Amino acid sequence: MRLRLARSGTLVCSALLLGLMLVAGVVALSGLLDSGLSIDLSRRLLAPSTMHLLGTDALGRDVLAQICAGSLPSLGIAGLSVCLGAVLGIPLGLMTAVRGGSIAEWIARANDVVFAFPSLLLAVLLTASLGPGIGTTVIAIAVFNVPVFARLAHGQAAVLMRQDFILAARMSGRTHTAIAFDHLLPNVAGLTVVQLAVQMSLAIVAESGLSYVGLGVQPPLPSWGRMLADAQTLVGIAPWLVTFPGAALASAVLALNLLADGMAKHWTRGSRQVAQ
Amino acid sequence: MTSRLRVEGLSVTLAGRTLLSEVSFEARRGEMIGMVGDSGSGKSMTALALIGLLPPGSQVQGSLNLDDAEVGWDRLAPLRGRRIGVVFQEPSSALNPLMTISDQVAEGLCLHAPLNRMEAHREAEALLDRVGLPSSAVSSDRYPHELSGGQRQRVALAIALAGRPDILIADEPTTALDVTTQAQILHLLARLTATEGLTTLLISHDLGVIGGVCSRVLVMSHGRLVEQGETTRLLEAPSHPVTRRLMQNYDPPEPVTAGPQGAVLLEAKGLTRRYLPATDGPAALHNVHLSIRAGERVGVIGESGSGKSTLVRSLLGLDPPDSGRVTIAGVAVDPSQRRQTREQLRQVQVVFQDPVSSLNPRQPIGRILAEPLHLLPHRPTKEERQRRVREALASVGLGGISEHARPHEFSGGQRQRLAIARALVIEPKLLVLDEAVSALDAATRNEILLLLQELWRSRGLGFLFVTHDLSVVRSVTDRVIVLRHGEIVDEGPTAMLLTCPEHPYTRELVGATPSLGRRPPLQSGSHDAQ
Numbered sequence: 001m002r003l004r005l006a007r008s009g010t011l012v013c014s015a016l017l018l019g020l021m022l023v024a025g026v027v028a029l030s031g032l033l034d035s036g037l038s039i040d041l042s043r044r045l046l047a048p049s050t051m052h053l054l055g056t057d058a059l060g061r062d063v064l065a066q067i068c069a070g071s072l073p074s075l076g077i078a079g080l081s082v083c084l085g086a087v088l089g090i091p092l093g094l095m096t097a098v099r100g101g102s103i104a105e106w107i108a109r110a111n112d113v114v115f116a117f118p119s120l121l122l123a124v125l126l127t128a129s130l131g132p133g134i135g136t137t138v139i140a141i142a143v144f145n146v147p148v149f150a151r152l153a154h155g156q157a158a159v160l161m162r163q164d165f166i167l168a169a170r171m172s173g174r175t176h177t178a179i180a181f182d183h184l185l186p187n188v189a190g191l192t193v194v195q196l197a198v199q200m201s202l203a204i205v206a207e208s209g210l211s212y213v214g215l216g217v218q219p220p221l222p223s224w225g226r227m228l229a230d231a232q233t234l235v236g237i238a239p240w241l242v243t244f245p246g247a248a249l250a251s252a253v254l255a256l257n258l259l260a261d262g263m264a265k266h267w268t269r270g271s272r273q274v275a276q
Numbered sequence: 277m278t279s280r281l282r283v284e285g286l287s288v289t290l291a292g293r294t295l296l297s298e299v300s301f302e303a304r305r306g307e308m309i310g311m312v313g314d315s316g317s318g319k320s321m322t323a324l325a326l327i328g329l330l331p332p333g334s335q336v337q338g339s340l341n342l343d344d345a346e347v348g349w350d351r352l353a354p355l356r357g358r359r360i361g362v363v364f365q366e367p368s369s370a371l372n373p374l375m376t377i378s379d380q381v382a383e384g385l386c387l388h389a390p391l392n393r394m395e396a397h398r399e400a401e402a403l404l405d406r407v408g409l410p411s412s413a414v415s416s417d418r419y420p421h422e423l424s425g426g427q428r429q430r431v432a433l434a435i436a437l438a439g440r441p442d443i444l445i446a447d448e449p450t451t452a453l454d455v456t457t458q459a460q461i462l463h464l465l466a467r468l469t470a471t472e473g474l475t476t477l478l479i480s481h482d483l484g485v486i487g488g489v490c491s492r493v494l495v496m497s498h499g500r501l502v503e504q505g506e507t508t509r510l511l512e513a514p515s516h517p518v519t520r521r522l523m524q525n526y527d528p529p530e531p532v533t534a535g536p537q538g539a540v541l542l543e544a545k546g547l548t549r550r551y552l553p554a555t556d557g558p559a560a561l562h563n564v565h566l567s568i569r570a571g572e573r574v575g576v577i578g579e580s581g582s583g584k585s586t587l588v589r590s591l592l593g594l595d596p597p598d599s600g601r602v603t604i605a606g607v608a609v610d611p612s613q614r615r616q617t618r619e620q621l622r623q624v625q626v627v628f629q630d631p632v633s634s635l636n637p638r639q640p641i642g643r644i645l646a647e648p649l650h651l652l653p654h655r656p657t658k659e660e661r662q663r664r665v666r667e668a669l670a671s672v673g674l675g676g677i678s679e680h681a682r683p684h685e686f687s688g689g690q691r692q693r694l695a696i697a698r699a700l701v702i703e704p705k706l707l708v709l710d711e712a713v714s715a716l717d718a719a720t721r722n723e724i725l726l727l728l729q730e731l732w733r734s735r736g737l738g739f740l741f742v743t744h745d746l747s748v749v750r751s752v753t754d755r756v757i758v759l760r761h762g763e764i765v766d767e768g769p770t771a772m773l774l775t776c777p778e779h780p781y782t783r784e785l786v787g788a789t790p791s792l793g794r795r796p797p798l799q800s801g802s803h804d805a806q
Contacts, residue, residue, distance in 0.1 A: 163633040163634075164628035164629070164630055164633045164634035165633060165634050165635055165636045165644075167594060167626070167628065167634075168626070168628070168634055168647070168695075168698065169647060170594060171592065171594075171621055171625060171626050171648070172621070172647045172648040172649075172650050172651060172702075173614075173617065173618045173621055173648075173650050173651045174647070174650055178650075182639075183636055183639075186636075186638040186639075187636070187637070187638055
């Protein structure tokens, strides 16, 4: 199984890229890049060179160092909020599939309501009322992930509920909760992990959006979204200020999507073998 | 007489695997020949080769002659539908759900002859009439979902005949149908073959189906044609071991006589369940009375839609009835009373039809089998759990297997044994078997039936055996209940009911059941469109 995983090139490449970003973030946090992150007006708006590989910004900070330092907040917030959404959403979806009835119907409608809202708008409202910061950003993004996972888990579980082994479990006197966690959860886990990666790529974009409008990560903590916001007036003079953070953002999103793709293929192959 | 269809030395290999090897046979005009064999024997592969629909990458060898003219295996696509018509097993997926039946038949007609809309419609109605769907009984403007399974198979047959084929290939055309409908469709195929001068190749796993209507039989095994001959000769003196095995396994094992019975264990009174609960709408189950004593073996037979599954679910409290009540060991079943329900479920356990879906694919066998132990009033120790699981496995003849194995490592018959072992682990008094042997091939089915007889003898276990298959009921039950449209229409001791049935419906069911010794009745009432 591990061999087959290794053979899938895109899966490994994307996992490596994400790993590299996390390592860069940890390095930046450890203080090794502090000289690059400090303000030094003598070296402001330098074009990319051997000294500053990706150039410097209006306050003389190194762009590469900033991208490295910004990766941890971006990936961390995205990961945290998506996991929070999954932890709340999956049990919700499983329980509604097992119980059915009017409560399940109400929860499904509540999900529809959350889905109907433009997500960024509600995130803006939430952060505006609770005050900006990492915690609020995580909650704001998590809110939109709950219905995604609830619906995914519900859809899969509803199909499984028609299988005879669920009837057998009921004939064994198992409770709704036991059926949900013993029988349904292991069978929906594979697809949920794939969705986790997809949702994380969306969450990275959402987090950058919030930081871009100043509601996400607050200074002095660096963030890809805020780098883009700071650079927008300087696009004509210093194009590297937009290009490189934008590229970092895009490659993180791409890597996560490829990761999801690779896992989905791997997972369906595995389940086909089980079926045979 | 010249042959209409002659296949010589047909071999098919795909990616180094031999799917068919040296298959040769021929068939004349107006002749219906049958091809029989277990699953994976190459029956369907032969059919696919004849209609030019082999999987891509297949290597084909051998020759094919239609009316003594050689045809290349890669030249069959234009003949498909014109000279060679096909009917498959599943009538519901063979039809387009969004087109009326006459449009679908007309579509086939227009492919082969230039017809305008009116002509095509008229021709389609004439063709539907010929397959036993006259427009007076079934409007040709209906959609597939408005028809019964048998009627849909008739439409599929009409579509196959629309191109005026010489050769008709019917691959398991009656496997998805009830016995009475099966007899009607087989009769129709036989009649069309004779009157239209067709050459029909009927493929089936059921030797009784083939023996009833075909003049010659081809026996397939592992991609080879192992024996062929006149039906009567072949059934009287089979020469190949595969044929002999097919015949030996055809009939379920002999019954063992009834033993002592205890007090009433399960009782249902006035059970009614409607399709839409809490309405006055049509009932899936209507006023059913039933009582089973400890150690008694009761069969429930009925065709699809007769309410068998609804009855099982109501008896077990999985779906509550709209009215009436069920008592187990004298106490009413009430799913809201958890402790009491557990006590009742310890007495009654169930085995389902599909051995694949009844075992959770992600759990090891030991865990699956131990699940009913949750019904015990105390939490079993690890030793007790293991002991009970091992005993249950031994009692179904799977003593040596690892408890860490997963369900997909076992064959269909073994999985059904595992499902029985799970039901036995809690040592119930009554085992409800819901079509528990219907998905198995004949040999495996007989093994499971023998196992059930053994369990009854050794443990005094009672059965409620729910099935559509009359021959199975004979070997494992003492008493039979006949269910039709949700009502009990007949009831009595098994041997008596099946040998000299009195109720007309029971008589019809018994008469339509295929068997090796007797051809199904070819009564003229083919215009059965209900």
